[in-house]
Structure formats: C-alpha cells, structure tokens
Amino acid sequence: MCSKGETPQTINEATKIPKQPTQTQPGVSHEMQPTPLVHHLPSGDDHLEEYRAAGKLENKIALITGGDSGIGRSVACLFALEGASGIAITYLPREEKDAFETKERIEKQSKTEVFLICKDVGYEENAIEIVKQVVHKWGRIDILVNNASEQHLADSIENLSADQLERTFRTNIFGMFYLAKHAVPHMKKGSAIINTTSVTAYKGFANLLDYSSTKGAIVSFTRSLSQHLVERGIRVNAVAPGPIWTPLIVASFPSEKLETFGQKVPMKRPGQPSEVAPSYVFLASCDSSYMTGQVLHPNGGTVVNS
Known part of the structure; x- marks a missing residue:
C-alpha cells in the first residue's frame, strides 16, 4: 500500500484506494494516496512500461488549463516528452504546490519551458x-487544451443552489468559450x-446534475466549434474520460465512496491520468489530421453512443 504522496509501482497499487483525507475544491495531488500516475502506462499487474515519445509535438506551444494536476498534469508531461518547446499551465491559488511540482517535473525530464x-x-x-501572457512570451498558441473543471455533489435538484450552478458552468464551459475566443x-x-468532457x-x-450538463455542453461546443x-x-476535438483517479474526485466525493471508485466499469478499476493523456497527444499531433469534431473515450470499457 502506498503512503500519501508516494508514487505506486504497480497497477494494483495504483488502483487500491484507501480512506482519503478530506479535501475541498480544488483538490490537490500531494494529499492523495496513492499519487495518480502521470507519465507511465500500466502494463500488466506488476510493472509499468515507460511512455515512448516520438517527437510528435516538436517546437509546439501549448496552453493547458488545469495543468497542475490530474489529467492536465499528465498531458503536460507527455507534451513535453513529445518535444513541445513551451507549455503554459493555468492553476488556482490553492494548487500552487502542485503547479510548481509539475513545472519541476517537466523541466527535469525535458528541454520544455513551463510557464x-x-x-x-x-x-x-x-x-x-492568460492568452496575452502566452502570446507575449512565445508569439503564438499551437495547442489549446481546455481541461480545467470542477464538480459538486447535490443530493437533489431542490438543493442545487444558483451560486453552485453558475460556478460550475462558469468554470467548465464559459472558460472554454472565453479561451477559444x-x-x-x-x-x-x-x-x-x-x-475535456466526460462519460457523464x-x-x-x-x-x-450541473457537472453532467456542462459536459454535455462541451460535446456540442466541440462539434460546433470544429465546423x-x-x-x-484548426481542428477541434474532445476527450471524455471515465472514472479517473484525480484530485477532482477526492475533493468531490465523501471518503467512504472512494474505496470502490471506478469498480463499476467493465475493467472494474479506476483509470489513471497516464492512461488518458495519450489521447490528447494523438489529437494534438498530425496523427489525427483527418479528425475534427470527434470525441475519444478512455473510460474503462463503458460503451456510449458518441
């Protein structure tokens, strides 16, 4: 069993989720047990296979919202491994430690500059x-990853406050419109x-209710913006992850629900950010040159009508 902040060494360790300390929004990686896998892909039950880069994003400039932790962190790390020359990451004040850890991790493993x-x-x-700062630093944006997101449980629609509804839509879909614009x-x-949309x-x-609604809006936004x-x-696509072990999950659900998190999908385990991030590499690179308006589904085997 991994202790808090320790990186798991096997997929079994990575998917055994013990009781977690309570977190508030936004969640942070360094308080999670086990730490989400960032840039290793699980291979079997007893070892991890290194991600094999191929220079797919050489000299690209990427802007990743919510890139400090979870899926965003893994995407940033793989973009760096693929040769991106500059990566800008947005984060919120409570996420500062995660953001600086991500920057340090990337700059140790690559020549990528992190902003x-x-x-x-x-x-x-x-x-x-945000856009002004990125363009001032690098002169352009080649890849925009709209990933920042938040979710809050509501046991009934009667208890869904106007403030929560506005806040969820503001982060999850308004932000995508503003940044794309x-x-x-x-x-x-x-x-x-x-x-980033979702299986929900x-x-x-x-x-x-509000989170799922924003994720549906993101699908429609992706399809319309692509046209x-x-x-x-400019190609526009999306990724719809299933149950992925990220700080957002720990900050959203009560601790007693987390020990069985992800066990209802056909693969009977939660996914790791490292298992989702390659979808973003594919969509960012010329490998997906004939795709726009599409959604990829790394979700543990759940079949959806996309």
Missing part, C-alpha cells in the same frame, strides 16, 4: 490576460483545440 499562470478561467478578463486569433492552420455527458449522473474553424485549418 505558470495563476488565473481562474471562468472570467473573460482572465482569459484575455481569445486564443484562436493567435492560432494558425494546423493548430488544435482539445476539450453520455450516461448522466444522478448527483452531478466553425474547419476552414481555418
């Missing part, structure tokens, strides 16, 4: 400033936008 920006993406003035003028033909957009989730930008040569 940290502490901003809430849910407000247009912040999106304008202001990033697109700095993106050239061959650039890519990748949005397709299956629903009784106690995540809007196709003539400019």
